[in-house]
Ligand SMILES: [Ca+2]
């Protein structure tokens with residue numbers, strides 16, 4: 001049965017309780033919508049995210065595993081990244097939307113600087129920890145992610161992750177620790193707005209596989225209304241047949 005992603009789903013969440021408290025890792029969240037026209041986007045938690053967690057979002061480009069420090073990280077105009085912090089546990093399946101106009105998250109607390117996305121190509125990269133300015137490296141690629149863990153990334157309005165050394169702000173390597181084959185780094189096509197329109201009920205592995213398939217997205221050069229974006233997901237336990245406590 002096709003699940004309507006725009007309808008809020010009541011999620012049987014006991015199945016993912018076992019990962020609460022573990023560090024967030026690649027694929028634990030996913031980008032589900034990007035409008036480069038109005039610099040808004042949305043992501044979904046594919047596991048429970050513990051209260052107090054902070055996620056960072058940047059549109060900085062990557063070259064050979066290093067970030068362009070002057071691009072939405074250490075630039076003097078708008079110091080990045082954009083931060084999201086949750087005062088409460090965020091259940092798996094929750095979609096969190098960034099509203100650039102009001103500079104608010106739909107859930108959670110904002111800090112840092114908003115992303116300014118290019119309609120000629122850009123990326124949204126989610127991570128925990130810190131990317132720091134390592135001046136021992138060659139500028140502009142001094143953004144050192146040694147202390148960061150990449151969670152997810154989406155490339156849009158270009159030809160895809162290009163892996164060309166020293167690219168522009170509109171292109172990027174796949175961020176370190178992520179992969180296109182694992183569905184943790186996705187390409188949303190050559191048009192500049194996109195949202196995921198595929199199935200919204202599945203295991204994290206299934207959902208990432210669908211999200212990595214551009215045919216499961218709607219894309220356009222006109223910004224989509226937020227009401228088109230997926231509203232919630234039903235994230236099923238990865239391990240079937242395991243007993244979980246009843247809460
Ligand atoms: Ca950028």
Ligand SMILES: [Ca+2]
Nearest residue numbers: 037192221222
């Ligand atoms: Ca446009």
